[in-house]
Amino acid sequence: MRPVNVLPGRLYCLPGPWKKWFSLIIGVFLLYAFAFLFLPFLSGFLGFTKAHGIIIEEKIEAGAFFYTGVEKIREIETYMRSSQRFVPSDTGGR
Numbered sequence: 001m002r003p004v005n006v007l008p009g010r011l012y013c014l015p016g017p018w019k020k021w022f023s024l025i026i027g028v029f030l031l032y033a034f035a036f037l038f039l040p041f042l043s044g045f046l047g048f049t050k051a052h053g054i055i056i057e058e059k060i061e062a063g064a065f066f067y068t069g070v071e072k073i074r075e076i077e078t079y080m081r082s083s084q085r086f087v088p089s090d091t092g093g094r
Contacts, residue, residue: 043049055062 043052
């Protein structure tokens with residue numbers, strides 16, 4: 001009698017090409033579950049829901065590559081330039 005070498009973690013119950021299809025389907029399902037089930041739960045649990053609501057309410061284009069055309073940038077551009085230009089020279093005694 002010859003010993004059977006079975007490696008752990010293999011799908012020996014499925015015939016040839018079905019192993020690959022089964023692995024693909026499981027992988028796609030795990031990606032879907034992570035992206036559409038786990039991450040929304042995590043963002044709600046950590047409190048990102050409020051920030052997300054503000055982004056939608058203020059019509060901020062979070063996916064924009066360049067923010068020069070976004071309305072909010074025009075409003076805060078002067079403030080940002082002034083805050084960088086007029087930084088106090090005293091750093092609190094350091």
